[in-house]
Structures are given as C-alpha cells and as structure tokens.
Amino acid sequence: MRLQCEVEVLSRHLPVLGLKSRGKGVRAVVSLCQPPRRSELQPGAGAEPGSRACLLVSTRKDKQGTRYELKENVEQLFMKFVDEGKATIRLKEPPVDICLSKANSGSLKSFLSALRLAHRGCDVSIPLSTPTPVKTSEFEKFKTKMVITSKKDYPLSTNFPYSLEHLQASHCRLARLDMRILCLKNLRKLDLSHNCIKKLPATVGDLTHLRELSLSDNLLESFPVSLCQSTLQKSLQSLDLSKNKLKALPVQFCQLRELTHLNLNDNELIQFPFKIGQLTNLRFLAAARNKLTILPCSFKTLSLEYLDLFRNTFEKPGVLPIIKLQVPLTLLESSARAVLSNRVPYGPHIIPFHLCGDLDTAKTCVCGRFCLESFIQGTTTINLHSVAHTVVLVDNMDRMEAPIIAYFCSLTCYVNFSDMLK
Template structure:
C-alpha cells in the first residue's frame, strides 16, 4: 500500500524543549509493508516515509502502536496518525481523498495485528526521485503526439491546457481533477460539453475557443460553476443561442462569444452584475435584450452584427383585450414579489414568470405586451466600446416592451416631440 502526499512528522516532545515545528510538509511516498525485526527475528508491518532528502525512508512499527487517528478533514486529503513509540504525529496532507481513506484503513488493520494476507502490503524499498517531486500544478499539451493515452493526469493540477489535439469530446480523466482552476480546451473538435464539467468545484476559467460546440448545457448553468466561473471563452464555435438560465453564472467577469451564430443574447443578461468584458462580435444579433441596459462594463465589442435600424412605429403587438386572467395573475405575482417555484406552479408558468418584462411605466408584463426597438448609445453601459459598424457608430437597437396601448401611445408621442425638437 503506497500513498503519495505531503508529510510532516511532528515530535510531541518538542514543546517540552521549548521548540516549535516548522509547520510545512515535504513531498513523500508513504508505504505499508513487512520488514524484518532484528530483536524478534520476525517480520512486522511498518509504515515507511520516503522524501527527497531521505529516499531510503524512515520506518515506524504499526502493530499496537497507533494511539489515535485524526480524520476530520479526510475529504480534503488530510489526516494525522498519532504513534505511541516514538511519540510523533504523522501529518498527511495534499493526498487524493479516496487513496487516503484506503491507506488509513490498511493502517488500522495493521495496528490491530490482522492477518497480513488480508493487507495490501508493499515492498519497503527506496523510492525514485521523480516519485517525491513537488506536486505538478500546471500542464500544457499542444500536440496530439504528446497527449497521454495510457498514463493518468496528475490529480494535483490547477491549470490544464490541451490544445490542437483534435479532441472530439472532453476526456473524463480531466473531470476528476478536483483542484483544477483553469481548463483550456481551445482549438479542438469538441461538439458537446458533459454536465459533469460542473462538478469541477474550483473552476474559475473555462476556455473553449475554436471548437464545434452547438449548445451550452443548461445543467452547467445550474452547477457549482454558478459560484466559481469568472472567465468563459466560447468564441469561434457554432452556437445559435444560450440557455435562458445562462445568467445564473453570476460570477462571470469576462465573457467571449465572438464568431458564433448567435441570433440573440440571454434575456436576463443584466443579471450578470460582475461582468466587465463582453465580446460578441461577428454573430447574427439584430437587437439586444431590454435587460442589456443594466450592464456596467469596461469593454464591449459587438462589431459585425446585422443590427436593425430601429423605428418606434415598427412594433410587435402581443396584446388581447381584456387581458387573460393568467396574465393578470402573473403580473401580480411578479409585481408583489410573491414566491413561486416548480413545486407551486407548473414549469411552463415558472419559465414565463422568469422572462417577465418591465414597461417604461415601471409595471410588469409577462406574455402579453407590445414590443419595439429603440436606439441606445452603448457608452451608457460600457466605458470602452468597439465601433459597431464601419461607419463609426456606437449605437445599437435595444428591445423595449409596453404593458398597454396607453403606455405605447405615450412613448410614441414623446418620440415625435423629440423628433420635432
């Protein structure tokens, strides 16, 4: 039984002599195996710790010699084994949680004197230098011939780049890298992202530039990425839309959507309160969602989209008279902030309520409204704006909704008055 981890051996006698431990572990291989005992002429089970400075290893007898196990943080790859003789605490950290659990189980059996045939014992021999190297935190692979097919990826990785390897899907080995903070899979042939990408609890940067993605999973928008993802690069893919719940990724700071086939941005894009950099050039956007006004950006690029030239008189009428009871009830639920959810209402009603629009008068409309587009200078939402077209403009059309004919008529009157002036 072998375990790769950081180890610090603390003598419990140090405080007696007024001394302190250095408080830092060394990379080590910890093994459990048999070794001849010179005093009894028999083989006993020992724990051996090999480090870069001591590759031959230090051995500690296990049978009836473990005073206590400390396993409060075993899920984080940490544990401590307290020995009776010598009076030391063996502190293990930065270990794979499952491997650590198996190792501690074997140590318990050895302490109890269990039949050695039932123990997963190893040969207690000196280790190779590469076995006790410091944890690898960054790995870059930029050619198919360098891609590891047989060997595993170091579980300690925090940054992984795999580019130009013609991957058609995400390697499941990547999804077991619990410490991963940056995953760069740019310049591959990936068509679909598995929902299990959302299990990477530390992931803050996901780079998928120049792949074949046709959709972004709604499951990812509802995963732990809501709390961690800050940078998302989906540029140069085949996306036509993003899910309605995309805006649940509220930690996003930098979003790249250039060179796709997007015909619209998510309706609630204004909920991305931390977003500072938005790049959506060279798509098929004709109008921006009304929620776009709520953004507060540092840099915005919407160049190369076929934006409409808004005319207040061009509108879509989606009103009926009188308003249906369902619309009236939906407006009341939204305006009065009455709690709702799939346990209280059918799913399609929840979706309608989530896409509620706000009229210029401040009231809400859900499924019945008048829609038009108005011109907005993008400097209202961003400090720096890349020109929208070759004519040097920084204006773009934004959706505007009206809850009633009277609100729309008042809007037209104001627009005509501004035009006369």
C-alpha cells in the first residue's frame, strides 16, 4: 500500500539541542510494507502473514527509503486536518514526527486506518507490499503543475494528478467545466481561458485553496451567486473574467473580499455591483470596453493602484435629482436604519429572508448614514485619481472623470451637500 504526498521527518530531539527543522516537506512515496521472512526470501515470494508491518519513506534522493517499525510503536496520530490531506504520525522509536501533506484525503484516511491496525499487531485487510526501491516514475506522478494548450493534449482516458496546484487548460474547446478538475483539492491556480464555457458549477467553490482563477475568452453570461458565498470568499485573490458576455455581476460578488486583481475587460457590463466598495483589498481593476453608464456610490471608497475604464458609455450627470423621500419614515425604514447604523448582526435565522435582502441592498448617504427606500438620488462626477494611483484615460478626450451616483438620506443632507451635484 503506497501513498504519494509530501513528507517532513522531524526529530523531537532538535528543540532540546537548540536546533530548528528545515520546515519544508519533500516529495515522497510512503509505503506500508510487510518484510518477508528469511525462509521466503526467494524469487517471487511474497510477504508472509504475521510478519511485522513497517513504514517505508522513500524520496527521489533516497529511493531505497527509510524504514520505521510500526507494531506498538505509534505514540499518536494527529488527524485534525486529514480532510485537507494532512496528518502527522508520531513514533516512539526513533522519537520522530512524520508529517504528511498534500495527499489525497481519501487515500490518506485508508492509509492511516491500515497503519493503526499494523500498530496494534492486527492483520491488515489491505494487501501489503514488500519493501522495494521506488521507481522514478512514481515521483513523476507527483506533479504540481500541468499546462495543456490544445484539444489533442487534453487527457480523456486518464485522470489529472491529484497533487496538482497549477492547472492550465486553454484552447481545448471545453464547453463545460470538467468535473475531474473539481476533485483537485490542492489547486491554487486554475486557468481555463480560451474555451467555450457558458456556465460555472457551484462546486467550483469546493476548491478551498484556489487563489487565482482565469476564465478569460469564454462564453460566460453570468457569475453564480453560490460561488460568491463559498470558500472562495477566503481564498480567491485574482479573478480574470475578461472577454466574456457578462452584463451584470450579482450584489453578492462583493463578498469575495480577498480579491486584489479583477479583470472585467471586454464584456457587456452595464453597471458594477453597487457595493463594490466592500472589496477593500482590491488593487487592480480593469473594466475597459464595456457598457458602463455610471459608477455606484461606493466606488469612491476603493483604494486602487491601477484602474482602467477606457471606452465605456458614460453618460453626463443628470441635472434633476430623483426624489423618493417618505415623510414620515415607515417603520421598516426606521428599523433598517437603526440596525445598520448600530451594526446589529442579522441573518435569515433571526429575521425573514426578504428583510435580509433589503438590508444587504441598503444605500449609503453622503453623510455616512444609511437609507433603504427613502432617499434623494443625484449624479455627480468623480476624479478617478481620487481612488487610484494609476488611471487609464476614460476616452480619447483625455478625460479622467466619470459620473457617479450620490444618495441623500434626507432633505437636510441634500441641502447641505447639494454643491456636489454642480
């Protein structure tokens, strides 16, 4: 029984001697073996039941491997992160911790179950191999990067190496996302650009370590809300959706708060999500050659290093404001303002689901307060250098300004800040 993973063997004597470990694992093949008895050391002879099982750790530099006895020699198993392909085997003699990482979680669980039986001296139901040197081909399966740039090179009959961290499958004419890709739990970078993908499955959110996702030059018409509410909220840092057919992004898109790079060039976007200001880590934003007519109010809270809004259909600020004031305020409006102003936690387990939606879509007044359905809406212009260090010209007229929505929660605010609309 063999397991491909990364291994770091730590001696528990190092801290006593004032030494530190290297802190980095190496590619290895960990085998659960059963040495044959002397009477059976003949060609073709296998391991005899009842002989002691051992653990064999083989690396590319040491293909013979290092052998560790298992019977009554496992002090403790650390399996808290086994679903992430990580575990630690603590041995009594020698006093070492064998740290396993980047393993297939299912294979790792089976391996540890068999190892526990071997420690107890029980018969292991899974056939155990004899301790033989590992072939170089075994390590070649442990790939972390794969680049496919044509349809003929795309694997159809074989699976992707589960250890992949970077996968590029471009120009392969993929019409949908290959479900085998969604089993690659170690993926950190996924490039599916230049394909024909029209829809993303919600299970993309199960790639818990995904940091970079490129879907440039596909046929996407929408971005799923489910992905915005998945584990991608904590991991995704770079997203390329350029050259698609996106007309809008959901409000929940702004929950991807770890995003630093966002490319939306060459789509059909009519507007940004109105809470785009919540992307506080965003530093690179490109949305050239879309159909943006106006920027949302929260756009002015962004702090960017690079901004490109070239060739959008920005309109001139409207002269007359849109007045939707309610006097007196409704109970819903007053309650919503109080909840938001005092940052009272809310959720569908506390209040009705539709009320959560109303609170999520509340508008922010220029004074900093909130408003739901009672407001005055106007438009003004914003100098894009106020939100970004480097700005690409909006058009060929050397303009650096764009129209932006402004909200006023009351007539008093409108009077006090009406100079903004001039």
